[in-house]
Amino acid sequence: MKKQISFSIAMIPVLVTITVMALTIVVLEQSPHIPLIVGTTVAALIAWRLGFTWREIEEAMYKGIRLALPAVVIIMLVGLTIGAWIGGGIVATMIYYGLKLLTPSLFLVSITIICAVVSLAIGSSWSTMGTIGVAGMGIGMSMGIPAPMVAGAIISGSYFGDKMSPLSDTTNLASGLTNTDLFVHIRHMLYTTIPGLLIALGVYAFLGRNFGNKQVKAEEIEQTLTVLQQHFVISPFLLLIPLLVIVLVARKVPAIPALIVGIVLGFLAQIFIQGGSVASAVQALQSGFSIETGNKVVDDLFNRGGLESMMYTVSMTLVAMTFGGVLEHTGMLEAIVKQILKLAKTAKGVVTSTIFSCVATNATCSEQYISIVIPSRMYANAYKEQGLHSKNLSRALEDGGTLTSVFFPWNTCGVFILGTLGVHAFDYAPYAILNFIVPTISILYALTGFSIEKLPPSEVSAQKNAHMNA
Template sequence: MKKEISAFWALLTFAIMIITMLITVVVLEQSPHVPLIVGTTVAAIVAKIHGYKWSEIEEMMYKGIRLALPAVVIIILVGLTIGAWIGGGVVATMIFYGLKLISPAWFLVTIMLLCSIVSLAIGSSWSTMATIGVAGMGIGLSMGIPAAMIAGAVISGSYFGDKMSPLSDTTNLAAGLTGTNLFDHIKHMLYTTIPALVIALVAFGIMGRKFADISMQSEEILTTLKVMEESFVISPWLLLVPVGVIVLVARKVPAIPALIIGIVSGFLLQIFVQGGTATSAVHALQAGFEISTGNHMVDDLFNRGGLDSMMNTVSMTIVAMTFGGVLEYSGMLKALMNLVLKFAKSTGSLVASTIAACITTNATCSEQYISIVVPSRMFAGVYQQRGLHSKNLSRALEDGGTLTSVFFPWNTCGVFILGTLGVGAMEYAPYAIINFVVPIISIIYAYIGFAIVKLTPEEIEAAEQRKKEQEFNDADNMVMVD
């Protein structure tokens, strides 16, 4: 007989996983795969102790993995895209003109704004990081700017646009699950997101001053530009490929076919423009592009990409979601959420608890979407009972769920960023400014009562009527089943 799993067992499972994670990642400097397997094992044992059959526990794991399958497909396509675009000279062209046009002092500000605009237009942080972000990493590294700073600027911009775009899946998800009008939801997020954007711009502007003395005519940069011209055909026409992909996604073409068009374009460019063979073009898709120029900067920038480079990311995603699946479907995550609700007495503590629940879900379930879905189920009734408009909840879900997913190396977003930008969560975390400033602003607003919208008496009455109708329909359905 199944017994409800208490918060104690859920906390114990979570604590064992986190301790194992810290020892493995921080002390032993190894990947998070094994700690997540340990966490999954402990979660399975706890579920078994509480009466779940092994077949049911297996199904929980499979359900978790199924939730991540769309992300796995995108991750694979991104690996192919990077390989194809490097081989086709697209990335080289973006880096070449970037080095010529962007000042080192304003590079961090520029790349963050560029990623913000692109992500706002296409509604996808992942697609932005995989295209503009990859090129930005190459340009910034060529200028001598630390990788962690560049990644932080790319991530900040990409997630600003993703969070605020009406085309974003997380934006639509948060609005839909809470029953909030999409554009009311976006307008309400302006209160927390715009101040964070300003703070990030100022911070990156100050950081960029360190690099103002870097001469774009320095011998190393001039040598890099020369080697790139000798190794690739550089042409502004090649920029039509990334622009085309961005336009396709902006016109609501799904990400997968848009990326496939980009991959095919890069593949053909490698053969017909760069003069490569079909064998080398296929190799770039599978194992990544390979080049040996004798210039360490060029070799480091362009020896990457391909399907194989993403296999660590794919395996991490699968392992993480087995852990998240057991936590979610055994009820352990619900037990944690109920524990959080006990401390949510005021509006400030309610919003803070919502954001904390989103962060906890990102840490335990390793998936950004679950960090929106599960807390929305847990808190919707509480917000309504306290007379708070649903857009307060939808904003809190995005402030705490969408943005904080990048801070956990085992979360699908953290894993994707490592595979795409080549920088780990522990390194870029201090520079992902928008991602950690927004939740702080959101909590401050809640405690001081700023930008918190109450339900009108008419809205409360309408909500109660909908609840009564739902209860009546549920009772009617039960009678029909009987």
């Protein structure tokens, strides 16, 4: 017979995971996979002791994994895309023209805006980071800008578009789960996201001035351009490939077929434009592109990509979702959120608690989607009881859930960024300005009541009557 899970019992696997995670990552400097497996084991044992059968616990794990399968497919395709686009000279061409057109002092601002526009058009931060972001890392590092700073700007721009695009899966998920009209949801997010972007651009402009004053040697950039020309065929026509992918997704072609088109074209470009063999093109897809130019920056950037490079991220995603699945489907997460709701008895408390709950879910369940799904279910009635419009909940879910997933190296987003941009979450965190400024603004709005919209009294009364009659 299953027992009701108390808050104290539900917190055990969370606290165990956090403790083992801190020891493993900070002290032992190892990956977060094992701590999450330990946490999953503890959660499963507790569930078994409370009356859940092993079959039910297994099914909870599988439910978590099934939720992540679309992300797993995208992760693998991005690995293939990086390998194909590096081998096909597409990334080299983007870096070449980027170095010619962009200046160090304006680079951080420029790459943020470029990534914001692209992700707004295609609705995917991951696809933006895996394509435009990879080239942006090469350009910025070639200019002498530290990799964490470049990654932070790319992340800020990519997540702006991901959060605000009507094509984004998280945007549609947050609006759908809260029964909020999609464009009402997007308009309500403008209050927090636009100020966040402006602050981020201001910080990047300030940081860029330091690099404008620092002597970024023109000969070093020229050397990089020369190396690129020596080892790749540079042609503006190669830019049509990423442009085509962006256009396809913007025209509502699903991300998977659009990425496949980009992979095929990159594969063909490596053979017919770069003069590579079919075997080398297949190798770039499988294990990544390989090159030795003697230029450390170029070698570090271009020796990457391929399906195998994403297996760390895939395994991390599956392990994280296994842990999250057990916590959710055995009722442990619900027990934790119910305890939080006891403390949130006002409108400002409910909104603030939602944001913190999303952050905590990102930290413990290691998955962006769960950080939206679970709080949306748990807080829906609390918003109704406070007479708050559902768009307040949908915005809080995105401000607290979508954006903060990048700050945890064991979260699927943090792992993906490490795999694509090559920078650890703890390193780029101070520079992902948009991602921590927007939740901060959202909390300030909750505390002051600014832009927190309440339902008309007639709707509040109707909801209370319906709740009493239910």
